[in-house]
Amino acid sequence: MDRVTAACEYLFELRSTQRQVAALPADLVPQSIAEGYLVQERLVGKILNRFGSQPIGYKIACTSELAQKALGVDGPFFGVLMSHSSYSSPAMLRGSDFVVRCAEAEFGFEMGADVLPGPVYTADTIRPFIGTARPSIEIVDHRYHDWQTVGAPSLLADNAIHGAWVAGEPYADWRDLDFARHPVTLVVNGEQTFPGSGAAVLGNPLNVVAWLANQLPKFGRRLGRGDRVTTGITTGIYLARPGDHLTADFGPLGQVSMSFTTD
Template sequence: MNRITAAADYLMGLRRGRRQVPHLPEEIAPRNLQEGYQVQNAFVGRLLAWHGGKTCGYKIACTSRVAQEALGVSTPLFGRLLTATSYASGITLPADDFLVRCAEVEFGFLLGEDLPPDRDYTVESIRPWVAAVVPALEIVDHRFVDWQKVGAATLAADNAIHGAWISGPPVTDWHRFDLAQQATALIVNSQRCFPGSGAAVLGHPLAALAWLANELPRYGLSLRAGDYVSTGLTTAIYLAQPGDHLRGDFGPLGQVEVRFTS
């Protein structure tokens, strides 16, 4: 068994057992980002075998200063969205399915066409490939006690610490909105409010999408028609508690809601 396979098996054991560790064992921890994504690919295969379903797009982590400081990294990371852990707005999720429940209000995109992998995408040039904007909540979950110390490669290996994705109704006439200036908010139990905006995401949510489109070909991947992409945190981080009701508010672009069992 090589170190990539061993790391994927180890992460799967942590996921199944709902356990956390300080870090991956040194002998199997990915030594660089390339190895981290190799482990991620193997780990996602194991998640699909366990949950069923298929991949349905990508999540991008560490696209805001808040997220990068919280995780101790200086570059965005990507992970895979899975149909088995992607839900429509209004879902109630078992709180015990997660170790952390870190809630993030994120701009999602639905792609209308395959993106040619041999282009240098920008905020402007990637617009025609976007079929819809999707208001979304990501629930980050991870297996590490010292999550701020494990580093980018290990975070990438753990599918960029993705737990679940909840999406609201897609908005197809999104072009008339300035996504960078669009206000967002995470509203907890109709009381606490954490404000944000699209500018928190690399300056513009489409900048995160362009980053992903440019990054994926380095790993033999590309964006396809029908893929969803969640672009990262727009507000402060909130660790949801059992019984919480969370609402992501995107103003005229809609809302998305999730509740956790007590």
Template sequence: KGIDEPTAYAIQDKLVAKLEQSLQTHTVGYKIACTSQVAQDLLNTDRPAYGRLFDAWHYPSGVTLNAAAYTMRVIEPEFAFTLSQDVPPSTYDGPYDAESIRPYVANVLPSIEIVHHRLAGWDRFNVRKLIADNAIHGGWVSGTPTADWERFDLENHEVKLYSNDQLVLTGYGHRVLEHPLNALAWLANNLPLYGRQLKAGEMVTTGVCMDVYTAEAGETIRADFGTLGEVVIHFV
């Protein structure tokens, strides 16, 4: 039956607690979904959503993963940020935006999120089910962090996705709510609605910066973020 957004996040909290227990792990930050027009149109929503990132599902670039472990292997190249300090709920100055959230960013990481769901009835999928299923997060792989990230024009930064060294997709930072920092600001503004706030050291993936690509066993996936580095996954 239909559920509202607060109920969906309450279900997500219970799922996250169960996953922490079964994986013997802890959360290390957040993923943001529905930050591109393509994703919002697909799910008939006009706003992003968030899920949690787990330490056990965070892998270094170059990792080999078993393709059969995932119900789907949707590959999402994303700009990720590490927080340098706690982000207090926004005050009388108004909500955070791309400029006011900048001082809270320690570094930017090139990353790939792997989308994977735990749902029956995928044909009846909607944004509230996405939220309830921890924003269909299956894992993420990150490259080397860049601390002097402010010298980069993230809005126009190009990302190229390769499968077995063949170019398959190209994306840009402006595909993510017009700027990846807009996604981070959205999260900082919306977490307090659910009694949360961003904390120092947490990592945040900001959403796919191109169309999505589905990988299969036998593919080596490489997201080339140019001067920000690259991320590689081998699926077997």
């Protein structure tokens, strides 16, 4: 069995059993970002097959300085959103389905057109390809004792440590919003608040969509009509507990809410 397949099988077993480890075995650690994405592609295929699911878009990790420092990496990377682990707000998720419940209030988008290959996209030039925006919460989950020590290839190999995605209603008039200055607040149990803004994600969440459009072709993929994209944490990090209720308030863009059961 080659290293990519072996790493995929190992990560799939960790996800299936919720077992945690310090790191991937030395002989299974992806040796590059490109190899990490090969592992991710095979792992996502196994997950989709297990749940009878399908890919619906992409999540981007480490788009903020806070997240990059927390994970010990120096730039963003992407994972795949899947239908079986994506929910409409308000959502109730089983607390015991997750090893870690890192809640991230994120700007989400749905592509309105296929992104053409060739150009280097910017926040301005990616806009015509976007259909709608929406508020969302991503739940990051991982199987490492310390996610700050394993490195980007191991993190992205595990589908960029994606756990679940909860999305609010689509907002068609997003072109009138100033995403770089757009405030966001994550509210925990109606009491604790975590303020943030679109500036936290590469200065503007549209920069993140452009980054993804530029990165995907390097790995044989591209953004297509209907793909959903969630662009990374906008506030401080909150590790949720079973029983928590979370609301992310995006002002005129709307709200998204979810809860974890205690079992």
